[in-house]
Amino acid sequence: MIPFLDLKAQYASIKEEIDAAVLGVLASAQYVLGDEVAAFEREFAEYCGAKHAIAVNTGTSALHLALLAAGVGPGDEVITVPFTFVATASAICYTGARPVFVDVEPVTLTMDPTALEAAITPKTKAIVPVHLYGQMAEMDEIAAVAARYGLPVIEDACQAHGAEYKGRRAGSLGVSGCFSFYPGKNLGACGEGGIVVTGNDEHAARIRMLRDWGQEQRYHHVLKGFNYRMDGIQGAILRVKLRHLENWIAMRRAHAARYTAMLADSRDIRRPSEIAGRRHVYHVYAVRTDDRAALQDRLQANGIQFGQHYPIPVHLQAAHADLGYGPGDFPVSEAAAREGLSLPIYPEMTVRQVESVVAAVRASAYVG
Known part of the structure; x- marks a missing residue:
């Protein structure tokens, strides 16, 4: 039998590194966020060519928080594509906004920039192209349309770890980029995980608070936030896997x-x-x-x-x-x-x- 994916084989190839990383977290007792997650954030931001990376519990949470940081909320519209995993649309709905779809290109199956402008209305608040199957969307053309209307572009890069567009890594071309570390992804956790990368200081600070109950510091809840934190074991595992x-x-x-x-x-x-x-x-x-x-x-x-x-x-x-x-x-x-x-x-x-x-x-x- 030839499996569609063989996670057991991947684990066997790096078993000693993974086991040591997990045992290190257990010894440190830093089970939620902590030093390993912080180190992974720095390393993944550098890998993507981004200033900030904020680790969360899923790729869906990454999309949700990136949208909130961009000011998306009830009554707004966000343009994306219908040929994607449902989480793309669900994250938009979580903000209270409405997904508005445009079709994909027939060759890449990523967002068709020629259909984008006609979908923009006064309610449009953001554009979310999906880098499907590991190939990035036509970002120059999408960015040009977005710039004409003053709209942020949030990259759904959940399938595109390490993908590049004209020499730039996925996640570094929009105001933010969102990744999933679901186990089957090219860079997968041993469980759930996600991350937002961004070059925007204000968005980064807001996302950091939103993922941890809206806290600016412990028990100082500035925003109505969420429990979207990454656990320490996943951070340690992802640090190992990022090296490979x-x-x-x-x-x-x-x-x-x-x-x-x-x-x-x-x-x-x-x-x-x-x-x-x-x-x-x-x-x-x-x-x-x-x-x-x-x-x-x-x-x-x-x-x-x-x-x-x-x-x-x-x-x-x-x-x-x-x-x-x-x-x-x-x-x-x-x-x-x-x-x-x-x-x-x-x-x-x-x-x-x-x-x-x-x-x-x-x-x-x-x-x-």
Whole structure:
């Protein structure tokens, strides 16, 4: 069996480092925030090329607090995309604002800048592009539209640790960038975690208070805040894993290159495209096909796990029916949801495993 993701293999490769880091936190008894979290914040900010990093308990919390710091609240609108994990929209709703969707580009499946301006209204308070699958959105064009209307751009970089756009790291191009450390991410915790990076001093200070009950100092509650703190063990684990991230990205990119090359003559399998000037970190290697069921059957018959990211776009989810969207409103997103299938990709994969996946895909595809 070839798993979609092998977290056991990752742990085995760095077991001694992880175990020592965890035991260090247990010995220190700094279980919530503490020195390890503070050190991770400094190191991750440097990695992203940002001035500040504020660690929280989930990527969703990171988005929520970044939006609040930007002044988003009840009655506002925030523009994002429907082809994303539901947390992007949920974080907007947590502020009391309304998600407003624009469709994605057909090649990258990231925000279509040409659709952006028409969605802006007097209620628009922020723009949240999603760096999907490990590739960044078209940030220059999005930023240009945002600047014309004086709107902050908050990057949903939850799938894009280490991705780059024209030499700049994800999270460093907007007023803030938000990351998830869910275990399956390229940089994943052994549990939940998230972080906001920003170059804005005021936003950083506000987010630090909001994550810890709105405290400016202990028992001095300046804001109505939240319990969104990162625990010390996750901070220590993430410090270890951050040291390996660039090597893991290189391995993911090598596997993705093999997939792309070996599937080049599979005419009904559309491979992901890496846009010039952007470093794709391949959190997901998602192909598209008109007959997804046949491809799924073939993979299952060969003991190969797969994923679907995402089979129902957010605007068609029952939880967000109140937004008033319906089928046909965002055709590119809806097509991607029908056609997409994610192949196994993780640093510890072997070349033979990649070849086995390719063989199964090619057996279900038209080749020639």
